[in-house]
Each structure stands twice: as structure tokens, then as C-alpha cells.
Amino acid sequence: MARAPSLLAPLLSLGLGLRLVLSLPGAGATDCRSFGRAERLSFAPEARVRWLAPRVREQGPLDPLYSTVRHFLSVVQLNPFPAGLVKVLLNEPSSVEVDEVVRYEAGYVACAVIAGLYLLVVPTAGLCFCCCRCRQHCGGRVKTEHKAMACERCTLMVFLLLTTLMLLTGVVCAFVTNQHTHQQVGSSAEALPETLLSLRGLVSDVPQELQAVAQQFSLPQQRVLEELDGIGLSIGGSIYTQLRSTVYEALASVQSLGQALQVSVDHFWALNATLVELQEGQRDLELAVPEHRQRLLIQLREPGCQGCAGALSQARALELGANFSQVPPVGDVLHWLKGVPEANFSGMVQEENLTFNALPYLADFEITNMVRELKNTVAQQPAGLRTLAEGFPGWEAASHWSQALENVAQSSRPYLKEVQRYETYRWALGCMLCSVVLLVVVCNLLGLTLGIWGLSAREDPSHSEAKGEAGARFLMVGVGFSFLFAAPVILLIFATFFVGGNVQTLVCRSWESGELYEFADTPGNLPSSLNLSQLLGLKKNISIHLAYQQCKEGASLWRVLQLNDSYNLEEHLDISQYTAKLQQKLESFKVDTKNLDLLSPAAHRDLEALQSSGLENIHYPGFLVQIQKPTVNTDVEKLAQELGRLAQTQSSSVLGQQLQEEAQGLRNLYQEKVLPQQILVAKLNLSVRALASSAPSLQLETSGVLHRVTYLKEELPTQATLILRNESMCFLARELDYFSQYVAWVREQVTQRIATCQPLSRALDNGRVILCDMVADPWNAFWFCLAWCAFFLIPSIVFAVKTSKYFRPIRKRLSSTSSEETQLFHIPRVTSLKL
Template identity: 45%
Template sequence: MEPGARAVPATLHTLRKNIDSIPQGVQSVVEQFSVPRQQIISDLNNVSHSIGFTIHSLLKEQVYSVLEAIQGRAQDLQNSLHHLQILHKTVRTLTHFQDELGLALRDRKESTVSLLDSPHCTSCARALGKAQSLEPGADYSRVPSVEQVLKTLSGLPKANFPDLIDQGNSTFNSMPDLAVAKMAQVVQDLKDEVNKVSKKVQSIADSFPVSDYTQPLNDALMQAENKSRPYLQEVKHYEKYRWIVGIVLCSVVLLVVACNLLGLSLGACGLAMREDPSDYESRGEAGAKFLLVGVGFSFLFSWLLILLVFATFLVGGNVQTLVCKNWANQEIYKFIDTPGNLPPSTNLTQLLNLKRTLNLTSAYQECKKGAGLWDVLQLRDAYDLEDHLHLSQYTRDFQKRLDNFNLHFEEIHFLDGAGRRDLETFRQSGIDQLDYPMFQAEMQNPVVRTSLEDLARDLEGLRKIQRNITIAGRLANESQALWKIQNATVLTQEALVVKLNESVQFLSAMAPHLQLLLKQTMAEIALIETMLPVQAQRLLRHEIGCFTRKELGYFSQYLNWVRRTLTEDVASCQPLATALDNGRVILCDRIAEPWLYCLRGDLSLPHPPRYSSQAIGRGLRHLQDSDSR
């Protein structure tokens, strides 16, 4: 009895603790809002910089392309102006050298032709043809003039293109910092909204009505636990009496057994030693007396043991049959649910506030499966959980602030008025309309139609074969004069022609694409200056939309978890079913069933010895007859 009795208050205490833990469990669930709250606050700390960086990353290709185009057109303007100046200066220099070269060649031509045509000049006919070609080859006065173009581009660039590019680049790169500064207030407002949501979530625990339903049960369990403890003390007290009674009964049984054993032993011993009549008579008589004492004790105490067995079988058997068996197969719950079996005042369905669709049997089965009090008690009628866990009531203001936020990005001007005028002047300068093929055609003509080097070498060769010393000296003089013109004028002009050719090549390669490049650059600048704020605003709305969905996902996930936890885990009625099962185990397995097992097999009850008074009398007479003999 004692272990089962001791388990009663322990079971009641455990069940009461489980019921007491429901409000703390609800509060713990509510406090777990700190997890999504910290995540949302962390996201808010980074959202402004993240949005600004995203906008910057998505637009930087277009912006950098425009800045690169502006830098390219500014470089084209600088290079074109540089090459135009070289071209103009070189043409003027070549024209000046051309006049000097023409006078020098004319003098050398007359002198050399007259010398080579002299009859005293030996083998001079072959060199005479070259001497007659001593004339300027290219006429640079015929190339188009670039003076008008230079006049148009004079003073350009008036705008500081490097500063414009740096300024545009710096303004665009400051977008993330601008977003942080512009969104600082709305981020703080959103953090305040999250703190307000924490207070709203706390209202779930404050208004959750489980305690209203569990408090009466908790009070009843407290009262039952308090009342059971004195009984436990009584059980401990009577446990001493049980031991005393048990020891006494066992001692009586042992005494009966001992008397029987002694009687039989002494009787058998007396029969074995019958040669001595005196010993035989005393031992046999003592054995008979012990048997008589054993019979007396058996008849004296057997009715007490029979009553004990009867009482235990009566109580234990009825409890086992009527209560335990029906409790194990749940028939007892059906009996309680059947109208009329219990008084109307003890309707457990109403007392426990079970749902109208449930009775004690179905409620026990649902609790056994792990159902929550939410599904067993009539909580839905008193508390609309869905209304308290509706997402919009927690996120309405949060989402509204994000939807109403609007960040106006400042307009970025990649070119000021001076820069636009410079590029427009460059486009209308006519640099692309110059006759570059005429430049190239004229530069293909040699500076001198014949090679002064070849003619000078020929004259030196002729000098060596002349017999006339005077002719030989004149040939040497003419050769030296040609070398002087070659080194002093022709080589200089050829170098200028190479330099001129580089500028013409650059300008002729750029000129066909100049108008298209400038138009595209101006159009790209106008487009990006117009579309950049619009695209930035569109990207801002998109990023805010993504951020809103992400944060609302945290709220939704938490509220879904709260719904599942409150209805399935925190307010679970499984401990009630477990307590009922524990009660059955205490009553049946620990009290009633051990009685029956003990009485059926484990406890050997003393039985009266199978001796009658007639048998004892015959034994005594037999002893007397043996004594007389």
C-alpha cells in the first residue's frame, strides 16, 4: 500500500505543476519574439546601406559608360585640336620650305644640266635625265586649309572635363551614403514599430484564457494533494500495524508447522526406539501432545486467516473486476458518459467545459494522442486565437511606413553648360568635312621628283672618270651642293611630312565617326540624366518591396509558430491522460493486483492438519497397548 499511496500526491503534484506551467509556457512563447525582433532590428541597421549599394551596383554600368563616353569625347576634342594645330603649323612650314627648295633646285638644275650637257663631260648623258627632274614634287599650297576649323575651336575646351567627370563620379558613388542619411529617420520609426509589436505580442499571453479553465482544476488538484498527504501519513502509521499483524500471523503459522513437525518427529522417533518401553511411551506421548497443540492452534487461528483471505479477495477481486478491467479497456469512461449512470450534478463534460462534440471518452482519447486543451476545451468560443494572431494587426503600421517612404535622389548633371557648348562647337566645327584624301594624295608625292642622293652619287661617280679636271671639279661642286640641299632642306621636309601624315591619319580616322559619336554621347548623357532618378526610384521601390516581404516573413513565421505551439505543445492535455493512466497503475497495478497475485500463488496459507480426534484417540490407545506389552 505504501508505494501506491506515496505515488498519489506525487502524481497530483506533477499534474498540478504541468497545469501551472501553462501560463509560464505561454509567456515563454511570447518572449521568443525576441528572436525575430533581433533579426529585424539587424536587418534595419543594414537596410539603408544595402539599398543604396544595390542601386549603385545596378546603375553603375550605365553611369560609368556615360562618364567614359564624356572622357572619350573630351579626349577626342583635345587630340583633334592638337593634331589640327600640328597640321596647320606643319603645312605652313612645308610651304615655306617648299619656296626655298624651289629656288635652290632651280639654280642647281640650270647649273647641273648645263654641266652634264657639255660636250666635255664624259658619259654624262645618263645623269642628264635626273638633273632635268630637279623640281619640287609636292605642292603643299594646294592642301585644304584648316585655319577656319582652328578658328572655330579656338579657346576650347572651356569646360574642365576632368573636374566634371570627377564630380559626376563622386556624386554617383555617394548614393549608398545618401541612402543611409535619407533613410535614417524611417529606420528609427520602423524600430519603434517593432518595439510596439513586442507589446502587442505580449497581449497574447495576457489575454490567453487557458488559466480560467485550468484554475478550478488546479485548485481541485491542490486540495486533493493536500488531503492525500494525511492519508499517506496514516498509511505509514498503519504500515507498522501491518508488519506487526503479519509477523504475528506468520509466527502462528510457523508455530503450527513447528508443532506438527515436532509431533511427527517425536512419534516417528518413539516408534523407532520401541525396545525401551519407557522411552517409547514418553516420546510418543510428547509427539501426540505436539500434534494436539498444532491442531488446536490451527483451529484457533485458521478462521482469522480465512476471513483475511475472504476480505482481500472480496475487495481486491471486485476492484480488479469492476474498476481496473473497465478502466484498462476504457469502459469506465463510457459508463461515466452514459446519461443516468451518474447524478446530473456530476456531469463531467459540463464540469470540465469540454467541447460539445466531445465526451469524457473521446476527450481522453484525444489527450492520449497529444491533443491540446485548445481542441478539447471550449476555448474557441471564449478566445479567437486567429484574431489575435492575424498578421495584419502586427505589421500594418510597419508595412505602411515602408510603403509611404519615398527617397528623392538628387539630379546628377554629368555636363554643365560650358561642356555641352564645347562638344556642340566640336561637332559643328567642320573637322569632319576637311578633304583628307587630298592631304594624303599630296603627301604621297616626293619632296623632289628625283632623288638628290642618287643624283649626287652619280655626279661623284662621273667625277672620277672625267679627264677634264675643270669638269671634274664642277661635278664635285654640284654633288656637294646637292648633298647640302638634301641634308638641310629635303630631310627636314620629309620629317615634317611624316609628322603631318600622323596627324592626317588620326583626323581622317576619327572624322567619319565624329558626328555619330558626339550625337550618341549627347543622347546618352541626356537619357541617363533623365532616367537615373526614375530608375533609382524604381529600384528603391523594388528593394523596399523585397525587404518588406522578408521582414513580414519573420512576423508570419513567428505567429505560425505561436499558433502551433499554443494549440499543440504549451496547452497540451496529454498530462491529464497520463495522470489518469497513473491513477489506474496506482490503484490496480500497485494495490489491487498484487493482493490477488499474492493470494492466488505467492502466499502459502496454513491448513489444518489432516488428523481427527478419533485418529488421535486410536494413536493414544495404540501407545497404551504397546506400553502394557
């Protein structure tokens, strides 16, 4: 680690300079992706029992029913909100005029008349029907069978079944809405004290909560101190990450250049050595080939040589082809490349890679003292936060606020208990009447089932009429229950309808439209005991509607209640002086970029020698001209085979022996002289072609590397300083983001949770949701479903009475006398009467 300070500057300059040269122009300025975005801090919000969660009725299958009931009530009550009537009712209840109330409630009065008619007519009709049945004047059986009886019976049974299904639908909905109403009334009664408890602490605990919020400034402080411990590793690591691919690519090109240099030099030395051997072999061939040619020409021209014409033509061509003394000279290149390469390019690149990989640790070692100074600056706390709680205005309205809510809570408890008690009675009565309607449905279904069973068994002569009679009696039992409980059903319907309907049309509709707030803001409409400004002890009157809108938008409590204009939250949250010190410290980071050298002196000499050698200027086509020529123009091996064949065909043994010896001599010449020369030519061909293809590009690459090194020497210091400053500013932006998160969190906590009046608007909204959506809607849906059942009880009675006659046995009147006696006849079942 003793070399750390001295190595850091060259390495930073190396990496940053390579990025400058090899990337786009102006790449010296980096972005902030190296540090990434600041993590989200998790601040602990103050635990407050007064915070109200918004209440919303969840969507459900009964929503269409609720909407239908609301539309029905809007038709029943067409009059607008009666501001004058409500004003008189609140201030002087004894002076309320009945005529004015009746005019406003005209729709409900009409419904009351309809309910009264139902209450009078249905029980009276039931009493008359019972008397008639007791005297047997109302038909209880079918007297005679006729052709249209089957059609009448089927029609009545279908209508009775449809009516029963409508009753079943209504009673099921009535059961469900009755239970929903009971549950919502109970939970709503419990929600009122909870709401009042939450509102009581709206102001009293503000200073303590502000102090607790100010203390959480230690959270961003601690995070910044933790990241300052690793700022050196972060900056070095970010530079390493950003420049890794560029630096590795540049070093790889240097290593590739070194390898190409080594390969080219090896090929050149191989070319030179092969050329020397070829020239020596050529001198030997220049002596041996003419001798063989001369002897062959003498022997093959003898008159006794039979079939020697072909061999003679080959012997005439037996002479040297390539002349390697005529190839271009390479002496100058040999002089420049003597001792090249001197440097170990592979080892040099490997050392640079290892040093570059250690960049984060070297940077951490470099800025240790600066980090210590930064920590001392961060450990301080801004002055504005220390006075955040002290500057909050204390006001007298807090006690009035708590006292008013305490009075409301105490006075509401008896009423809430009474509401729950009467709701229990209503729920029990609703369950009982719904059960009666359900019993009517069951009687109708049983009567239809048994009656149809009895009809289908009449074809059997041995059948019993008990099933049909039982079905008829079940239908009549349902009729009896309908007449008996019609009065309590309609009374419960009207009572719940009058209460729930007026709550919906008088309160909920005006509450949702804002008319209630406008009514409360109009002077003189509310009695003095309900004046909000007097209850809170405020010096100025406030508009309830305006205050509600401001609270809903998230306005601060002191602004809505006009308590004090001297408290400026933004002044306490101003930490610009604090952050300016951090910026000043970070800007003092310095990086030394002197003594940067990408290539070692030996490598530099090697590249300059290669550049000056003129390796690319060698006339390689001159080599290829001689290489493409054969070593000997005649195929020596083939000529030797031809001579051996001729030796066996000659009549002269002496000539044959001479040809055989000459053939053997040619074979020896080929193996000892020609074949080695051909191998050397192939080797020379490989080296020449390799140098011819690589020498031009190698010179260009060498020139580029040397140019880069020169350019880096001149430009890297300025660019490295610029990039390091940018990295420091990125780090500063990341750390300041933590403080920005804290400031934003404090602003949100103070304006939206601690010192906000949003709980007021939310309490009003929750009250409307509880009263209108959770209580009034199922309440009104209950009486609507029960009224649905009451309406369909009338056709159920009619169809049940009519249908029961067809389920009883048919009795035929005796025509011989005027007596009322009848005789029972079992009429066989015919096809036309089948169901």
C-alpha cells in the same frame, strides 16, 4: 557635410538615370537582392521536462535475426487478436474459459508438447547412456581396424566440427541478445517515470509558457530597431552596389570621350601647324630645285662628259613631287575648335566618382528624421500578443490529468522493481546456461584437436596414446554436460518463449496494426476504471484511436480533448495593423532629383563645338594624295653620290670640279631642305590618318552623350522615385520577415510544443518501441538462439560419442578363448589411414 542634402538628389538621379538609359527598358524597377534575405532569428524555446524525444531502435547486425524470430512467431500464432477473450479477461477474469484460451494458444501448446518431449527424452537418453557405459556394453573403442575406418572417422569429425560451429554461432548470439535484453529492460523501467513526468505538465504550465513566448516579441523588435539605425546606409549602399558598374561605365565613357576629344584636337592642331611648315618649305624648294636642275642639265650635256647618260636622265626628273598648296582647306574647322577643350574632363569624372562613392552617407543624412518616427512605431507591441496568455481557456481536466498520472506512477513503481529483479534472475540463469553450452563447444573443439593430434602421432612406434585418449574424454565430458543441463535449458527456453511470444503476437502485433486502439474505443471492452474520458474529467467521450491520429498529426490539445472552441490562436497572432503603420512610414520617403547635369557647361560647349566643327567632313584622302607623293621626284641623295663618282672619272678637270661642286650642293639641299620636308610629311601623315579613323566615331560618340544628357534631364525624376520606393518596399519586406518569423515560431511553439497533444501520441509510440522493439525483440531472439543451441546439442551428442571411439587406442580381441580379455596392439600407420 553642409552640401549633403543638395548633393543627394543629383547623385541619386545621376546613378538611377544612367541605369535607366544604359540598361534594358523598364530597368527603373529594381529587385530585392540589394537588401538580401532577412537573417534567421534564434528564439529561445521554453525548457520543458515533459517534452519527449522519439525513441527509435537503431539499425544493427541483429535485425535479420529479429525479423526471422517475428516470422517464426507469426507461424506459431496464426489466430487474430482475441477481442472477446481480452474483454472477458479485463472485466470478469473468473469467467474465462480454459478451452477458449487453449484454442487461441494452440501454437504455443504445440511448442509446449515439443519442449516436454525434449525434456523427457534427452535426460532419459543420457541416463541410459551412462548406465550402458558403466557396464561397458556401449562401444567405447573400435575393436578391429578395417578399410573404411579412415573414411568413417573423417566423416564423423567433419560433422562434429560443423555441429560445434553451429553451436558456437548460436551461443554467441544468445550471449549478445541476453545482454541486450538485460540492458533494455533496465532502461525501459527507468523510462516509464520519465514519460509520466513529462505528460503531467502537458497542460498545467501552458499559460506561463504562453506569456514567456509573447515576451520574445522583443527579439524581432530589437533587430528591426538596429537595422533602422542603418537604413540610410543600407538604401544608399544598395543603390550604390546596384548602380556601381553602370555608373562607373558611364563615367568611364565620358572620360574616354574627353580623352578622345583631346587627342583629336591635338592631332588637328598638329596637322594645321605641320601643313603651314610644309607650305613654307615647299616655297623654298620651288626656288632651289629648278636652279640645280638647270645647272646639271648644262654640265651633263657637255660633249666631254663621259658616262653621264644615267645621271642626265635623273637630272631631267629633278623637280618637286608633292604640292601641299592643293590639300583640302581646314579653316572652318580651325574656327570651331579654337579654344577647345575648355573643360577638364578627367577632373570632372574624378569628382563625380568621389561624390557617387559618398552616396550611402548622404542618404543616411537625408532620412534621419524619418528613421526617428519609424522607431517610435516599431517600439509598440500588437494588442493581440498582449492577450495571448490571458485568452487561453483554463479547464478542470488539468487536475484530473495530473492526478491520474500520479496514481499510475505510484502504482507502477513496485511492479517495475519486481520486473527488474526477475530480469536479473533471468539474465544470470541465461548467462549460466549459455556458459554451459559454450563449455560443450570448448570440449568438442579440444577433443577434436587432441584426437587429431593423437591420430597423427600413431606412425611413431614410441608415441603415447594419451593425447587421443584425452581427446575422447573431452568429447565425453561435453556429452555429459549436454545431458546434464538439457532440462534447465529447455525449461528456460519455453518460459521465455511463452512470455515473449505472447507479448509479440498478442500485444505488439495488434498495437502496430491499431487493433488495440479499436478495442479500447469499443464501448464495454474496457472497465470503467480505465475509461480515459472519466479519468480526465471530460464531459464528452473521446476516441483513443482518433485522438492518437490527431495528436500524431500535431493537432492542438484543446481540439483533441474538445475543451473549448472559443480560443482562436490566429486572432492573437494578427499583426496586420501593426505592419500597416510601418509601411505607411516607409512610403513617405522622398528624393529630390532636380538640378541634375551630367556634363559641366564647359564640357557641354566643348562637345557642341566638336559636333559643329565638321572635323569628320575634312577630305582626308586629299591630304593622303599629296603625302604619298615624294617631296622631289628624284632621289637627291643618290643623285649626289652619282655626280661625285662621275667627277672622279672625267678627263676634264674643270668639268670634274663642276660636277663635284654640284654634288656637294645637292647634299646640302637634301640635308637643309628635302629631309626636313620629309620629316614634316611623316608627321602630317600620322595626324591625317589618326583624324581620318577617329573623327567619324568621335562625332557619333559625342552625339550619343549629348542625347543621353538631354534624355536624363526629362526622365530621371520619375524613374528615381520609382526605384527609391521599390528599395523602401524591399527594406519593409525584410523587416516584416522578422515579424513573420516570430509569428510562425509562436504558431509552431503553441500548436506543436506548448499546447499540443503530440507528447500523447509520442508516449504511445515510445511505449510500443520500448516494449516491442527494444525489449521483446532481443528477448525473443535470446530464446530463439538458445533453442538453436538446444536443437544442435542432439547431433553434437551423437557425433561426439561416435567420434570418440576413433580417438581411443585400438584393442584386438583374443580369438583363442571366449574371455573378454583383450590385448593392446600398436598397428603401424598406413597411408590409407592418414587424415
